[in-house]
Amino acid sequence: MTATVTAGAKKPRLVSVDVMRGIAVGWMILANNPGDYMHVFRQMLHAKWDGWTATDFVFPMFLFLVGVSAALAVNKQKVKAGEVPHFWPKTFKRTAILFGLGLFENAFPHFDLHHLRIPGVLQRIAIVYLAVVCLHLVFEKKGIVATIAVILIGYCALLKDVPVPGYGAPSLADDVNLEGWLDQKFLHGPPQAWPDTAWSPSRPRA
Template sequence: MSKLKNRYLSLDVFRGMDVALMIIVNSPGNGDTSFGILKHAVWNGFTLTDLVFPTFLFVVGNAMSFSMKKYEAEGSGAFLKKIFKRFSIIFLLGFLMYWFPFFEDGGLKPIAETRIFGVLQRIALCYLFASILLHYFKTKSVLIFSALALIGYHIILLVFGDLTLTGNAVLKLDKFLIGANHMYHGNGGVAFDPEGLLSTLPSIVNVIAGYFTGKFIQKNGQNFETIAKLIMAAGILVIAGFAWDLIFPFNKKLWSSSFVLLTSGIDIFVIAVLVYLLDMSKPGKWTYFFEVFGRNTLFIYLLSELFIISLAELSMKGTNAYNWIADNIFIATAGDYFGSLLFALWIMFTCWLVGYIMDKRGVYIKV
């Protein structure tokens, strides 16, 4: 196995772990009886679940550290065409996912009430801006941008609002640009989008962190010195994150600057461990489970979301299929908390099985 493939093994496994956890936290049988570790922090704070999305952005950047090499020889025209095409497809898929199932009450579901920003849309925007920065600017300039983005974002939030759910600048800008009907309403009915436009600015830094981590590993090789330096960098970022947390608390929904430093530090530490386990040691067969998720990441994520939405839309015995299956099969058998977890695992393993069949048939869907 070549070094390149080994590095992709680390990336596939890391990405696969993240997607598996993402599906689990997105599909609790009963959200009220999910284990605390599988819930987002209500506002300020940090849980394992809060790490899922920034990790996805980190591995996007990590993958870019390989793919950007190909763009350098193709010229600006071909580069811009590729990244704008990919941006458009991912953003549109995210929008269509929120519009799905497209019809309700015998007519077309109103676009005027469809959420515009979201998970895939943020991935698309971060990919676009990070790609442009990394292609056209030198490392020093990109690092300066990253620092200014985090500091500037903190200042913007302080100047144009506060750090509360109803008074922050992220909400104000989204309401001004797209209106409350196009925003997420899962925070007690309050129109606030945790993937809002303004909070996309600091999230770009998670992609950049993943990119530079990948470049560092490629340049310095897979050895104990590299791992030691990565762990030191991770420690510095985590400590800096906790220091910033004192004045700008960890907040996934606002994507606070302290949150960016903390999650980037954790992700660098995890990738360092995976480099040791998968690239410097014999990985064993356990990695294949996560490789399946890592090889068709976008497709499996979309599949999981459409599966959940479809179950929620399908009527069954006075409720919907999602609730009926969760309550009458899993929760009735294993209790509230373990039943909710088993239901989420059922969703995850079902999606994995589809990915497994695709992998065995050599079907890989990329955008």
């Protein structure tokens, strides 16, 4: 990775991180505004269920960059030694601002709090940011790798082995699966929010 110092910057910036961030933002803009949906390049659309397209990697890329940026910006030794003033208040403040902006986006323009859907892109980024900072401070590399493995294996096991309530058996079908049931049961907004589907468009993909 190549580091470069910008004028007035306190810390050097990694060109590779800035390039990845630019690619992610650029592809997000293209994916959200592909033009004529009747003649759009397939990679500009999300996969309906099985498989993936280039567009499916945009949000994971954002989350990857959140983790990389947090690891680069947070000095574990100084934080643990108490040499970073107001570290946790600033961390929680940044998390709350991101989460709040996501809620504002979901509520705009009607601000119907009774039907406000809590999950959203910025809300997920906020949660991931806080989790990454905590993991970075608590674990070393082996612990982080083990945490990732447990999450991935556990997620797969839940989908493959836990019966879907109301269905009676484990299922990976797009219309019946455990994550969809959880989304509808605990996270889904009003029926009119997604009139064409019973699933959240920003749900994790099996």
